[in-house]
Amino acid sequence: MNVIEVNNVYKSFKVYHDKGGTLKEKVLFKKRNRYEENQVLKGIDLNIKKGEVVGLIGQNGCGKSTLLKLMTKIIYPDKGTIEVKGKVSSLLELGAGFHPDMSGRENIYTNASIFGLTKKEIDNRIEKIIDFSELGEFVDNPVRTYSSGMYMRLAFSVAINVDAEILLIDEILAVGDSNFQQKCFERLRELKQKGITIVIVTHDTGTIERFCSRAIWLDKGLLQSDGKVSIVVDDYLRYMNLKRIDSIEKNHIEESREPENLETNKKENHSIAQNEIVEKEDVNNINYSDNRFGLKHIEITKAIIKNTEKEETRVLKGGEEVEIEIHYKVNKPLEEYVFGIGFYTLEGLCIYGSNTQLDRLKIKHTDNKGVVRYKIDRLPLLTGIYGLNIAVVDENGTPMDFIRNYCNFNVVSNDRSVGLISVKHKWIITDGGK
Amino acid sequence: MITGIKELYGYREMLRNLVRKDLRTRYKGSFLGFLWTFINPLLQLIVYTIVFSTIMRTNIDKFYMYLFVALIPWIFFTSSIQGGATSIITNKDLIKKIYFPRLIIPLSVVNAAFMNMLFSMVVVFIVLLISGIGLSKYILLLPLVMILEYLFVLGLSFMFSALNVYFRDLEHILGIITMVWFYLTPIVYGVDMIPEKYLGLFYLNPMTNMVIAYRDILYYKKVPDFSTFGSIFAWSVIFIVLGYVVFQNLQKNFVEEL
Incomplete structure (x- = not known):
C-alpha cells in the first residue's frame, strides 16, 4: 500500500x-x-x-x-x-x-x-x-x-x-x-x-x-x-567523486600558474648549482636532505602524470590506468641509467617505490634526451593526497637527479576501505565454520 | 471541505490553546487581569450613559441600551476582522516551521473575539435587568443570531487574513473601511432615521440586519422579521463558503510569501 x-x-x-x-x-x-x-x-x-x-x-x-x-x-x-x-x-x-x-x-x-x-x-x-x-x-x-x-x-x-x-x-x-x-x-x-x-x-x-x-x-x-x-x-x-575531480582540476588550473613560475625559478637556481656541482664532481658533497639533489650528469626536465584518457592531470581515479612520464636530458653520458618513482604520504612515509634496476631493466645511453614511461594498470591508492618522488641514479645508486615531492596528486577512489592502499578483496561468510 | 473540517476537529486542542493564549495574554501583567474582560464593556456602557442621557439627549428611551446592544456585536465584528487580517503574519514563524490546518489561525482570533462577546453579553443581561427593560422569552433566538454572525465574521476573517499576506496594505485600509462601515450601519442611530431613498442601499449592508436582529431581540423584546433572518442567513452562508474557498486557495503560497 x-x-x-x-x-x-x-x-x-x-x-x-x-x-x-x-x-x-x-x-x-x-x-x-x-x-x-x-x-x-x-x-x-x-x-x-x-x-x-x-x-x-x-x-x-x-x-x-x-x-x-x-x-x-x-x-x-x-x-x-x-x-x-x-x-x-x-x-x-x-x-x-x-x-x-x-x-x-x-x-x-x-x-x-x-x-x-x-x-x-x-x-x-x-x-x-x-x-x-x-x-x-x-x-x-x-x-x-x-x-x-x-x-x-x-x-x-x-x-x-x-x-x-x-x-x-x-x-x-x-x-x-x-x-x-x-x-x-x-x-x-x-x-x-x-x-x-x-x-x-x-x-x-x-x-x-x-x-x-x-x-x-x-x-x-x-x-x-x-x-x-x-x-x-x-x-x-x-x-x-567525479564532481570532486572536476573541481580539484579547476583549482589546479588556477593555482598551477604561479607554482610553475616558481618552479622555473627553482630550475634556474638549480642549473647554477648544478654547474658548481659538475665542476666539483664530488659525490661526497651531495646534500641528501635537499628536496632536489644529485650530480646532474643526467637531469629530469619534467614529469607528467597522465590518466586513462592520456590527459595530463593531478587528479587520478583509484583503480584506473595511470602513466607517469619522465622527461630527461643528458649532460654527461653515463654507462647506464636507473629511473625510479615513489608514492609518499604528505607526512613523508613511503607507500610504494620502484625503479628500473629493481625490475631488472638496463637502460643504456642512446640519445641526449628521452622519455621514460612508468605505467600502472590499476592505481591501488585510496582517496587522498599523495606526493610523487622521481629520481634518476647511476647503476651504483649514486643520485644524478633526485626530486623529492616533485608534485602532489589527488586520488579519488570508489573503494571505501580505510588506509592508503586499495586491495581487491571480498568477504566470505560461512555459518558455524562450515 | 468536509475533510478540511474533519481535520480542523482533529486539531481542536491547538485551537483551544491559541484561544486561551489570546484571552490570557491580552490583559497579562495588568492588576485586574481577566476581570478587564467584564470591566471594559461596563465602563463603555457608563460612558455612553453619561454622554447620551446628560449631554446629547435623544428621544429614544434608554438610549445607552439601544446603542449598547448594537455595539457589542459590532465590536465582535471589527476586532475579528482586524485581528484576523494580521493573524497569519503574526504567526508566520509557526506557519513556516510546521504543518497544521492554516485555518486554525484566523479561527482562533474569531473564537477569542466571540468569547469576549459572550462575556460582554453577561454584562448586557445584567444591565438589561437592572435598567428595567428586562429579558423576554425571545432571548432564546439570540444564540441563533450570534452563530450566524459568527459564521459571517469568520468568512470575512478567512478572506482578509489570506489577502493580507499578499497585500500588506489591507490591514491599514481596513481601519478606514471599518470606520466608514460603522457609520453606514444603524448603530448610533435607528433604521427609521435613514432617508427613504437610501434605505435599500442600507439593507445591502450585511451588518444592518445583524444589528437590527440584536436590537429587536434585546431592546425591543420582539422576534426579528423573517426578512431580517433570511438576509442574515444568506450573508452568513455566502461569506463562510467564499471565505473558506478564498483562504484555501491562497494559503498554498503562504510560506513562500511570508
Whole structure:
C-alpha cells in the first residue's frame, strides 16, 4: 500500500531582487518585483509504501529538502500532486510554538497540540515524553533556562512520540550528546519495526546505509536513482567523486600558474648549482636532505602524470590506468641509467617505490634526451593526497637527479576501505565454520 | 471541505490553546487581569450613559441600551476582522516551521473575539435587568443570531487574513473601511432615521440586519422579521463558503510569501 504518492511534481521558487509587499510598491515599482524563477523540482514521480524507510540523498540544492517540505504540506507543488495518507510528524524544524516563559511541561502540551494531538492523547503520552527527554525535574522550569541541548531533546521527544504513521526527518540526528543520539536511533529503529514509514533527508550516506531500506538520489531536481541502498549510495558517491575531480582540476588550473613560475625559478637556481656541482664532481658533497639533489650528469626536465584518457592531470581515479612520464636530458653520458618513482604520504612515509634496476631493466645511453614511461594498470591508492618522488641514479645508486615531492596528486577512489592502499578483496561468510 | 473540517476537529486542542493564549495574554501583567474582560464593556456602557442621557439627549428611551446592544456585536465584528487580517503574519514563524490546518489561525482570533462577546453579553443581561427593560422569552433566538454572525465574521476573517499576506496594505485600509462601515450601519442611530431613498442601499449592508436582529431581540423584546433572518442567513452562508474557498486557495503560497 502506498502511503506517499508523488506524481509528476514541479516546484519553483521566486527569487525577488527587491521585494515590495505593499500595494504602493506593487503598483508604483513594478520593476522592483522582478524575480528569477528557480526551478527546484522538475517532474518527480515516486511512491513510498507503508513501512519503508527511505533515505533521500543528493548534493546541496538538489531539491531533497523541498521535496520533504512538499510532503509535509508546508508548501505546495506548482504542478502535479502529492498524496500523503496518514498522520505525519515532521522533524524539519523542532520546537514549533515553544514559548520561552512557559515550562517544559506546558510547552509539551502546546507543541504536541500543533502536531494535532488532543488533550487526552497528550495526557497519555506526557510521562513517556518527559522520560525520553531525560529532563527529569527540569521539565517544570521555564524553557528559557534550558541549555540548547535540553531544548532540542525536549523538542525531539515530542516530535518522535506523537505516534505518527509517517515520520519525515531532515538532518536532525545532530541532537544532543552521543548518548542521546544513540537513543534517538534506537527509538527510530523501534518505530521502523512497528511499520512506521520514515523518510530521511541527509548528506550522510552512512546513516542511510545503516538505517534505510531504500535510497533515492536526487540531482538537479530530478530522480537520478532509486532502489537498493548500496547501489544508489554507490552511484551517488561515484558521481560526487567525479564532481570532486572536476573541481580539484579547476583549482589546479588556477593555482598551477604561479607554482610553475616558481618552479622555473627553482630550475634556474638549480642549473647554477648544478654547474658548481659538475665542476666539483664530488659525490661526497651531495646534500641528501635537499628536496632536489644529485650530480646532474643526467637531469629530469619534467614529469607528467597522465590518466586513462592520456590527459595530463593531478587528479587520478583509484583503480584506473595511470602513466607517469619522465622527461630527461643528458649532460654527461653515463654507462647506464636507473629511473625510479615513489608514492609518499604528505607526512613523508613511503607507500610504494620502484625503479628500473629493481625490475631488472638496463637502460643504456642512446640519445641526449628521452622519455621514460612508468605505467600502472590499476592505481591501488585510496582517496587522498599523495606526493610523487622521481629520481634518476647511476647503476651504483649514486643520485644524478633526485626530486623529492616533485608534485602532489589527488586520488579519488570508489573503494571505501580505510588506509592508503586499495586491495581487491571480498568477504566470505560461512555459518558455524562450515 | 468536509475533510478540511474533519481535520480542523482533529486539531481542536491547538485551537483551544491559541484561544486561551489570546484571552490570557491580552490583559497579562495588568492588576485586574481577566476581570478587564467584564470591566471594559461596563465602563463603555457608563460612558455612553453619561454622554447620551446628560449631554446629547435623544428621544429614544434608554438610549445607552439601544446603542449598547448594537455595539457589542459590532465590536465582535471589527476586532475579528482586524485581528484576523494580521493573524497569519503574526504567526508566520509557526506557519513556516510546521504543518497544521492554516485555518486554525484566523479561527482562533474569531473564537477569542466571540468569547469576549459572550462575556460582554453577561454584562448586557445584567444591565438589561437592572435598567428595567428586562429579558423576554425571545432571548432564546439570540444564540441563533450570534452563530450566524459568527459564521459571517469568520468568512470575512478567512478572506482578509489570506489577502493580507499578499497585500500588506489591507490591514491599514481596513481601519478606514471599518470606520466608514460603522457609520453606514444603524448603530448610533435607528433604521427609521435613514432617508427613504437610501434605505435599500442600507439593507445591502450585511451588518444592518445583524444589528437590527440584536436590537429587536434585546431592546425591543420582539422576534426579528423573517426578512431580517433570511438576509442574515444568506450573508452568513455566502461569506463562510467564499471565505473558506478564498483562504484555501491562497494559503498554498503562504510560506513562500511570508
